[in-house]
Amino acid sequence: MSEVQWNLLTAAELRALAVQDAVVLLPVGATEQHGPHLPTGVDDFLASEVCRRAAMLASEHTGVVVTPSVPTGLSEHHMPFGGTLTLSLPTLHALLRDICRSVIRAGFSRILIVNGHGGNMTALNALTTELTAELATPIAFASYFGAGRDAVRDTLEIQDGLMHACEGETSMMMAVFPELIRAEHLPEAHGPRITLPAESTDPVYMAVSFDRITASGVAGDARVASPEKGERLLTGCAAALADIIVRDPWAKEDVEAQSAH
Numbered sequence: 001m002s003e004v005q006w007n008l009l010t011a012a013e014l015r016a017l018a019v020q021d022a023v024v025l026l027p028v029g030a031t032e033q034h035g036p037h038l039p040t041g042v043d044d045f046l047a048s049e050v051c052r053r054a055a056m057l058a059s060e061h062t063g064v065v066v067t068p069s070v071p072t073g074l075s076e077h078h079m080p081f082g083g084t085l086t087l088s089l090p091t092l093h094a095l096l097r098d099i100c101r102s103v104i105r106a107g108f109s110r111i112l113i114v115n116g117h118g119g120n121m122t123a124l125n126a127l128t129t130e131l132t133a134e135l136a137t138p139i140a141f142a143s144y145f146g147a148g149r150d151a152v153r154d155t156l157e158i159q160d161g162l163m164h165a166c167e168g169e170t171s172m173m174m175a176v177f178p179e180l181i182r183a184e185h186l187p188e189a190h191g192p193r194i195t196l197p198a199e200s201t202d203p204v205y206m207a208v209s210f211d212r213i214t215a216s217g218v219a220g221d222a223r224v225a226s227p228e229k230g231e232r233l234l235t236g237c238a239a240a241l242a243d244i245i246v247r248d249p250w251a252k253e254d255v256e257a258q259s260a261h
Contacts, residue, residue, distance in 0.1 A: 004055035006067045014065065018107030022063025023245050025051045026099060028124065030073040030117035033081035035165035035218035036185035038173060040083050042165070044071040046172050046234075047116025050144040053238035054114075058245040067103065070095060073120040080211040092120075093127055097134060104137055110250045114241065115143040118164070118196040140249050144237045147244055151236020155229050159220050163194050164210075166220025168233055175230030189222035191215075 003009055006024075009017075029044030039045075048069045055064040075086040087095070100111055115124050121143055128141040145152055145162045152168060153160055162168040170189065174181060191214035213219065 002056075002059075004052060004059060004064055004066050006065050009065065014106060017063045017065055020063040021110065022065050022108060023058070023110045023112060023250075024103050024108045025055060025064065025066045025245075026096075026103070026111060026113045027051045027066065027069040028073060028096070028113055028115050028117070028120060029069055029071055030075050030119065031071055032075040032078040032084040032086070032117075033217050034169070035189050035191075035216055035222070037182045037189040037222060038165050038170060039180050040085075041071065042169055042173060043073070043117040044069050045177060046169065047114055047144060049172075049176055050116070050148075050234060050237050050241060051114050053234060054144075054241035054245065057238060057242035061246045062248075064245060065108075067099065070099070073117045074123055075117070075119055077119060077208065077210045078217075080209055081217050089123055092123065093130065096127060097131055100131055100135055100137070100139060104135060109137055110248075111137065111139050112245065112249075113139065113141045115141065116145075118143075118162070121146075121196065138250050140244075142241065142244060144241055147240040148233070148237030149240075151240065152233060155232045155236065157224055157229075159193065161196070163220035164191075164214075165189060165218040166222055167225050167229070168220070170222035170225035171227065171230035172233050173230065174225055174227040175234060178227065186223060186225075188216060189218050191218040191220065194219040 027047040029047045031040050033040060034042045051066045055066050058064045072085045072087050075084050078084040103111055124141050128139050131139045152162060156167050159167050
């Protein structure tokens with residue numbers, strides 16, 4: 001079966017995939033400001049696109065299906081810019097619990113939450129543990145840009161990783177959604193470099209509103225973005241995610257090894 005999107009499949013086709021013990025990818029993004037040149041749905045669009053590509057690659061080895069995305073995440077730090085939708089942590093928890101429970105009731109047992117927003121990372125690490133206990137099913141979690149860290153580092157010219165509305169995100173949007181780029185605003189699409197909170201080595205964490213970091217709403221520099229870089233990023237991240245799926249982190253021996261840590 002070439003179709004991997006849950007909402008494009010019939011119930012009978014999904015039941016057949018459940019019988020095959022197919023992996024279910026659950027993309028989680030955000031709807032938030034992305035500078036003057038990108039639409040607010042960037043994190044949602046890119047997480048979904050990487051999941052779709054990864055599912056197509058991994059489906060050569062195992063069944064894979066991609067649920068409709070969760071398009072809103074934890075974006076409180078972007079609220080001062082306007083145009084941003086955000087959830088509270090309990091709401092995100094409840095939403096993911098209900099979706100995962102539905103997936104399990106449909107007969108699936110291998111779920112990978114795939115994140116596309118830096119602000120979700122710390123919460124999703126904790127919620128994955130909570131969901132695994134609540135649903136008695138080993139839920140896995142990965143950020144697509146973390147899985148594809150090597151491809152990101154090797155592709156970008158002036159950044160080591162994704163930032164926000166930056167060289168990387170803008171390149172990927174150019175590759176798959178060029179009609180959504182406000183090209184006339186690219187000259188102003190730059191800002192300071194940042195480290196994602198989940199990757200910071202600072203011993204102290206404090207919540208900081210994004211408007212205190214950058215006046216443009218951009219962290220990094222979109223002016224050097226290109227569709228060619230974007231295609232390499234999407235291809236590399238999708239391949240890395242597909243490799244995770246095929247390695248099967250839900251296998252009993254892998255789950256026990258992780259629990260030992």
